[in-house]
Amino acid sequence: MLANICLGSAPIPFGTVIDSILGAKDSGDIMSEIVREFRIPRALTAFLSGAALAVAGLAMQTVFRNPLADPFVLGVNSGASLGVAIVLLVLAPTGVALTQGLHLSGHLLVVLGSTGGAAIVLVLLLVLAQRVDVMSLLILGLMLSYGIGAIVSILMFYSMAERLQSFFSWSFGNFSGVTWSQLSVFAPAILIGLAAMAPLIKTLDAFLLGERYAQSMGVRVKQGRVAILGCASLLAGVVTGFCGPIGFLGIAAPHFCRFLFKTSQHRILVPGSLLIGGFVALMADLIAKAPGVEATLPLNAVTALFGAPVIVAALLKQRNLRKVFGG
Amino acid sequence: MSEELDTAVSLEGVSIGYESRNEANTVVGSDLSLSLKFGELVCLLGPNGAGKSTLIRTLAGLDPALSGKIKIDGSDLETLSPNERARKLSVVLTDAVPAGLFTVYGIVSLGRHPHTRWTGELGEEDRARINWAMESVGVDSLARRQFDELSDGERQKVMIARALAQEASILVLDEPTAFVDLPRRVELMRILQELAHKENMAILLSSHDLEISLRSADRLWLMNDRGAIAAGLPEDLAIRGAFAEVFESDGIGWDFEQGGFQLKRDPDRFARIEGEGDVAVWTRKALLRKGYGLDADAEWALEVIISNINGHPIWRASARGPWKTFDSLETLFQWVEAQEKAGRSP
Structure with missing residues (x-):
């Protein structure tokens, strides 16, 4: 994490970073201001996002008993993207938020749009989750994603190039947009989501044997399912709301964790994924910032490009996927 | 022991089947009145598709009964909380268990779910029960092995051990001997018989393995393809001709003397x-x-x-x-x- 704070377009000496963290406020130079106002919130955001996505991904994989499930299987990210598309492509051109406004309060509007979109999808799917079985739910989530994706495509088709640019840059994912004041909402939301997952660890273990066995062991299956999916989607939705859709991490971190600890027990996997997810996100952000280079890379490209080979290698070596999910 | 205390599971006028939101319910079996006692091993026999699994799931509280009353250990199944039910009745299902990355011990310890606190932490008592469960079915030597490395027979024993770790006095198993070779089937049945007799457990299992069931069951529930059930000692049912009625079909005849089925051919x-x-x-x-x-x-x-x-x-x-x-x-x-x-x- 310290490395993440130190390194960036302009490397900052380790000592300066420590000074500014420890509250040497009077130093007042530009470096410690960068550290305090940009680097620290960015690193915190990266860690929390990574942790949230990893835990959400783990929960989804267990509930759906599917190794390819990610935090967004229920479509919260497509809901978020529709919200953002409405803000950037529909509202902004019609003058609700002026070009100038986009720079100042624009990001907040984007956050509101995407969080709102994610929340609507989440509520819709949780209502459905009580009525249908998990497989149908998976398919419904997928269909919903396609449907919303289609609406977004239509919006994009009728939009101006410069609006599209800002929509695209949102869709690449970014940890840098979260300021201290936003962090005061973001961090508690993530922490609440993570804390709410703790009492569900036992239920997650029971779900490993399938819903019928879970039911036979005294688990209230529907309530448990809704609680876990709700928790996971909240985590995924909040991250998407503030940082854009960040792919890959949520699938990969739990697999990497299983590979490391060689267990399926959530008592180990939940805290493990949390730490690994957070760490991987910091690493990805570090690479995206590309120390010493002016340009930054899209975060999504980095997570997939650098993370995928690691996971592929781990899986080929262990064949854990088959072990965990059978088949 | 009085009749009341002796009865582990009782069904009174129970109908089983599938509930449907739009159409009429599909009734698989209706007006079933049966009882299962502590200390006995009962085999539920019947042709494929008769509704054995549906009855097993209904009785285990996993599917709702369409009508009638099911009592387990003296309490109405519907009024029991899921946790209370799990402490009275455990199951072994046919559902595939893709629980890789789990040691045998890990799987068996999942059975402690209704007894552990919210953290799932295992106490002294939990460990003792897990060890007892593994010893009872003879998988204690496999404790550290990965579940997915085991043979089908060993896996089935582990799933029985998991159910035993749940510390319920009623055990219900759906087709536990399917996919298991013949010597292993005999062994599984011997283990279950011992648990029923020595631990005073009530054990119900469904099977279509007639021969082994006839040899090891204390009583049989014989289900025909219309979902009606005749219950009794294997020998009484044989004398009454119940087997012939349930299983006989074109080309297959019940051999009364041999106690088995023969291909029915008129010799030329x-x-x-x-x-x-x-x-x-x-x-x-x-x-x-x-x-x-x-x-x-x-x-x-x-x-x-x-x-x-x-x-x-x-x-x-x-x-x-x-x-x-x-x-x-x-x-x-x-x-x-x-x-x-x-x-x-x-």
Whole structure:
């Protein structure tokens, strides 16, 4: 994490970073201001996002008993993207938020749009989750994603190039947009989501044997399912709301964790994924910032490009996927 | 023990089947009144599709009964909380368990779910029960092995151990002997029988393995394809002809004396057999399988005399012609078939 704070377009000496963290406020130079106002919130955001996505991904994989499930299987990210598309492509051109406004309060509007979109999808799917079985739910989530994706495509088709640019840059994912004041909402939301997952660890273990066995062991299956999916989607939705859709991490971190600890027990996997997810996100952000280079890379490209080979290698070596999910 | 205390599971006028939101419910079996006692092993037998699994799931509280009353250990199944129910009744299902990356110990310890606190942490008592469960089915030596490395028979034992770790006095198993080879089936049934008798557990299992069920069950629930159930001692049911009624169909007949099923064929030719002992028994089986009738007063086409030279069986046979000697049934039947062919195309 310290490395993440130190390194960036302009490397900052380790000592300066420590000074500014420890509250040497009077130093007042530009470096410690960068550290305090940009680097620290960015690193915190990266860690929390990574942790949230990893835990959400783990929960989804267990509930759906599917190794390819990610935090967004229920479509919260497509809901978020529709919200953002409405803000950037529909509202902004019609003058609700002026070009100038986009720079100042624009990001907040984007956050509101995407969080709102994610929340609507989440509520819709949780209502459905009580009525249908998990497989149908998976398919419904997928269909919903396609449907919303289609609406977004239509919006994009009728939009101006410069609006599209800002929509695209949102869709690449970014940890840098979260300021201290936003962090005061973001961090508690993530922490609440993570804390709410703790009492569900036992239920997650029971779900490993399938819903019928879970039911036979005294688990209230529907309530448990809704609680876990709700928790996971909240985590995924909040991250998407503030940082854009960040792919890959949520699938990969739990697999990497299983590979490391060689267990399926959530008592180990939940805290493990949390730490690994957070760490991987910091690493990805570090690479995206590309120390010493002016340009930054899209975060999504980095997570997939650098993370995928690691996971592929781990899986080929262990064949854990088959072990965990059978088949 | 009084009748009340003795009864583990009772069904009163229960209908089972599938609930449907739009259409009428699909009733698989209706008005079932049955009871399962502590200390007995009961096998639920019936043809495929009769509704055995549905009954098992309904009785275990996993599917709702369409009507009627189910009591487990004296309490109404519907009023029990999921946790209370899990402490009274555990199950072994046919559902695939893709729980890789789990040691045997890990799987069995999942059975402690209804007893542990919210953290799922195992205490002294939990560990003792897990060890007991693994020893009871003989998988204690496998404790550290990965579940997915085990054979089907071992996995099934582990799933039974998991159910035992749940510390419920009623155990319900759906087809536990399917996919398990014959010696392992016998072993599984012996384990279950012992648990019922020594631990005073009430054990119900569904099976379509008639022979083993007949040998090991204390009582049978015999379900026909209309979902009606006849309950009783295996022998009583045999005497009443219940098996024939449930299982008999075109081409398959219930052999009353042998207590098993035979391919039903009306013999078009008959054989006469002379000799005694095991060899005669097996020769008779072979002749029946080849489609010969063995009625003593029929006009026979084949005559077989069994004798013994230096402890080796010898068959002498004649098809209304010269006598030939054989040292195995296989060579005997090869000769018979050659004779028949020659007879058809002279």
